[in-house]
Amino acid sequence: xxxxxxxxxxxxxxxxxxxxxxxxxxxxxxxxxxxxxxxxxxxxxxxxxxxxxxxxxxxxxxxxxxxxxxxxxxxxxxxxxxxxxxxxxxxxxxxxxxxxxxxxxxxxx
Amino acid sequence: xxxxxxxxxxxxxxxxxxxxxxxxxxxxxxxxxxxxxxxxxxxxxxxxxxxxxxxxxxxxxxxxxxxxxxxxxxxxxxxxxxxxxxxxxxxxxxxxxxxxxxxxxxxxxxxxxx
Numbered sequence: 001x002x003x004x005x006x007x008x009x010x011x012x013x014x015x016x017x018x019x020x021x022x023x024x025x026x027x028x029x030x031x032x033x034x035x036x037x038x039x040x041x042x043x044x045x046x047x048x049x050x051x052x053x054x055x056x057x058x059x060x061x062x063x064x065x066x067x068x069x070x071x072x073x074x075x076x077x078x079x080x081x082x083x084x085x086x087x088x089x090x091x092x093x094x095x096x097x098x099x100x101x102x103x104x105x106x107x108x109x
Numbered sequence: 110x111x112x113x114x115x116x117x118x119x120x121x122x123x124x125x126x127x128x129x130x131x132x133x134x135x136x137x138x139x140x141x142x143x144x145x146x147x148x149x150x151x152x153x154x155x156x157x158x159x160x161x162x163x164x165x166x167x168x169x170x171x172x173x174x175x176x177x178x179x180x181x182x183x184x185x186x187x188x189x190x191x192x193x194x195x196x197x198x199x200x201x202x203x204x205x206x207x208x209x210x211x212x213x214x215x216x217x218x219x220x221x222x223x
Contacts, residue, residue, distance in 0.1 A: 031209075032208065032209055032210070034211050034212075036214075041216075042216060042217075043113075043200050043202070043214030043215055043216050043217050044152070044200075044212075044214050045214070046211035046212065046213075049211055089152065093208035093209065094208070095207060095208050096142070096154060096157050096164075096165060096207065096208040097142075097154070097208045097212060098154065099151060099152040100151075101151045102151060102152075
């Protein structure tokens with residue numbers, strides 16, 4: 001089955017800096033790669049996704065990149081704000097979604 | 110839309126008792142997923158349904174766990190008998206098309222077995 005690895009497990013940045021979270025996947029059949037943000041006491045919430053026929057996607061301060069050959073995908077957050085502080089999960093899906101272990105992002109004001 | 114609704118939000122039970130978690134997916138979504146979240150193991154897929162039919166239950170830890178989806182608007186996850194190691198947050202999620210699109214998660218049920 002699909003195995004998703006995510007790094008780093010924790011990330012601390014100053015407000016205004018950029019944050020990058022990286023994931024790798026194992027199943028070459030995976031074709032859908034969403035990212036979720038989980039705030040304390042809440043369920044994960046979809047923030048951006050990318051499909052295997054696209055190399056990059058942007059939505060305001062958030063961007064995702066995908067390297068199918070290397071089976072890598074990354075989340076980039078620019079101009080970070082304190083409200084970006086949360087746990088972020090990557091996922092990969094051939095049929096059902098498998099999640100990475102999560103990255104706890106802390107943005108210091 | 111009210112989103113995915115889970116109940117109860119919190120459940121504390123004694124070891125050996127039966128626990129039933131409930132989920133109402135988003136109307137029109139044909140796929141439903143049960144996940145368990147712990148610090149040690151992260152988000153684990155337990156089971157998923159397509160059009161009310163269980164497709165993959167390989168993530169169900171053992172026979173003490175069972176899940177049903179009697180109709181398109183309701184699903185249950187039952188643990189009988191419960192054990193302290195079952196303590197976790199259980200999430201239900203639904204989607205329009207299996208794993209091909211993003212999931213909408215509920216707020217979760219925090220289960221504590223003492």
